Amino acid sequence: MTDGDQAPTIRILVVDDDPLQGALICGVCHRLGYQAVFADCYQSAADLISTGTFDCYTLDLSLGDRDGIELLRLIAADSGARRVIVISGCDQRILSATVRMAHAAGIVDAVSLPKPIDLRSLREALTFEGGGRSTAQHRAEKNARLITAEELSQGLAADELYPVFQPKVNLRSGQVVGCEALARWDSPTFGAVGPDVFIPLAEQSGAIKLITLRMLRESMSMARRFLDRDPSFVVAANLSAMLLTDTTILQQIEQMLDETGVPARSLMIEVTESTAMSDVDRAMDVLLRLRIKGVGISMDDFGTGYSSLSALARMPFSELKIDRSFVKDCLVDPDMWKVVAASVAIAHQYKMKAVAEGIEDAETWWALEELGCDIGQGYGISRPLKLDAFESWYQAWNADTPVPVLTRRVHAE
Structure with missing residues (x-):
């Protein structure tokens, strides 16, 4: 070396x-x-x-x-x-x-x-795993802060942005129930650019609708591949605050569902609390119409804002996602555990599925299952994967998962 x-x-x-x-x-x-x-x-x-x-x-x-x-x-x-x-x-x-x-x-x-x-x-x-950050990583992070709207537009035109899919599993059975689609950008100039960099830039420049529509179409095409094996498979995609007040997005989503042959029930739209509450009246219009069509609506990052309960009471959510900041330390921090437990109870009171983000180990999975949490995702299950890698992971997971789940229950009894 x-x-x-x-x-x-x-x-x-x-x-x-x-x-x-x-x-x-x-x-x-x-x-x-x-x-x-x-x-x-x-x-x-x-x-x-x-x-x-x-x-x-x-x-x-x-x-x-x-x-x-x-x-x-x-x-x-x-x-x-x-x-x-x-x-x-x-x-x-x-x-x-x-x-x-x-x-x-x-x-x-x-x-x-x-x-x-x-x-x-x-x-x-x-103790750090893998040593310090490489010079290339540091340079990529520094350069990412200098990216312009024009360079983002060029990246879009060159198909440098793409979706990855993080699996979501049923915490009781261990079976894969769907995934969340997440946008990624691999730039030959800047390296891997994080969504925390390019999403705000896209919202400021007006490119967010093009990115969202592309991610939605590719997500629906991905879901179509799995529906023959599992008709209940659901793919989730994020919707920006800017688009939540754009009523034309409704027709575009409906058209994509028709073109891809994906039923509305197989699509979940995730919105953050701050997004939903930024313009309540117009957001309610869009969310209600999506729910009437059969599309699921998920409140993402629950508990991280200031009006979560108000949003739940007013909006037609079908799923509540407990933010990873609460889940990550819930087994060692009693305060975080209380938040997670209360969130699961609130979700069920509103007849919604409770989803835990940030599951990184089996112990957290088991504790959440005992609590009654319905669905989980996190690095302990799988990192976000490109489509081909997700396909391979999906087959291996569904073949192997029932054995450890059953073994655990035998030991628990």
Whole structure:
């Protein structure tokens, strides 16, 4: 391996007003082969964050006359951060709330550790799978922020945007019941561009309708391939807030259903709470007419906004999707578990299916099943897949799944 092929050294910023504690954490970092930089106060850390790039931060919540919460906002602006480890002697509810605040601020990978620090737990929290981000990944992320509407339009014309499909399974039987279609963009210039970059750009530039219609058509064509094997198969696709008030989308969806031969019941339209509530009267018009035609309507990211219950009471939803931010930690965070349990109960009160996003392990699956959650999706089941890969995965999963499900039930009994 040449020097150019070697993975970049992982850089850790250790923030703690106790030099002995800082030295302890830095020592663990060095033994793991990382480069650790120590800051003993808020201002030193803020200066380092503004001038340097770090893969991970360990952050004490108590920093003399300042606190670590202020630093979380600065860290959230650093797109290179892979992980934040919050360390504090505060009680567990404060730690849990801080981690949730970090997630809300955009820090995807945030965890907490209590003081006094358990060295084994610290090493586990500091261990990265696959090493640091590659230079190519960093360059792609940086370039993605510079993409223009014209370049997005060129990507569309060149068929660089395409759907991937994440399976949805029945949590009781283990059988695949459908999938969610997600838009992706692989650009020869910018690399893999995330939907968090190109979807807002598409909405601003007016390209969102073209992207949505393309994703809908390809999703329906995909569903058509599976309906002969499973007439109850349902494909879900997202609808932008801009299109939820466009009544012409109704005729276009109906026309595509007719052309592809897909029954309306096999299509689920997902809308977020903020989308549904942005223009209630016009959104109600579109959603009701879709439901009358037999199309399912799913409330996506339930619980992450400010009017979820109001939206549920007013809109004709048939499915409720519990956001992954609640599901991911529900087995270790009692507060998150209460939210998930309440969400399942609310869905059933409204005669809707409860869907859990973000299932990453069997234990979460089993707990959600016992809770009565109907459907699940997440990386523990499968990542989003291109069509051919989904076909192969679907055949293998439905052939193998009943055995472990039955085995688990025997052991449970």
